[in-house]
Amino acid sequence: MTPQAATQAQRARARMVERLREIGIRDERVLDAINRVPRHAFVEEALASRAYEDTALPLGFGQTISQPFVVARMAELLIAGGRMLGKTLEVGAGCGYQAAVLSYLASDVYAIERIGKLLDRARSNLRPLRLPNVRLKHADGSLGLSEVAPFDSIILAAAASAVPRALVDQLAPEGRMIMPLTQSSGHQVMLLIERQRNGALKESRLDAVRFVPLLPGTE
Secondary structure (H helix, E strand, C coil), X not given: CCHHHHHHHHHHHHHHHHHHHHCCCCCHHHHHHHHHCCHHXXXXXXXXXXXXXXXXXXXXXXXXXXXXXXXXXXXXXXXXXXXXXXXXXXXXXXXXXXXXXXHCCCCEEEEEECCHHHHHHHHHHHHXXXXXXXXXXXXXXXXXXXXXXXXXXXXXXXXXXXXXXXXXXXXXXXXXXXXXXXXXXXXXXXXXXXXXXXXXXXEEEEEEECCCECCCCCC
């Protein structure tokens, strides 16, 4: 990328951050993380001109890069109340964009992707950013990563019709998990799960969202 193109991308990113602030993202830590990540580096070259629109974009393999507002909103809910993300599990790494954003908010990010070729793309996208706290894994995300659990924060970038039990079991005390939940009506909502100090779980159903489905297995 030429210096002129890099400057234009930075300006477009700054405008996107301002739009996110205007439509309700308040946590400056989240906005700063969004501003640090060059979203154009995570989309197909043909779509680079649309990288800083507040919209999901296709990645191939039936997957999408999430809408910036949704990435910011999910992160903001996880750190609400002044908490840090801590050790974080991301289910559905996709192209690596959300993992990059989370890396500026978390001590460690473990990102799972079930599609091997997409995970290769995520590795390629992330390599130039040299983010030492991001680890990628080719695995079935619905099973989590029990070998490195528990997690302070868990974020799903794919919708499930029920809360994956394995992921709840890997949530640390006072940890939080955010996920799209497909309801019986077929509509999806953002579900926040908080493990209370006594071990009990609190669930809150929030914004309407639209995500690709969470699928089992790997390919």
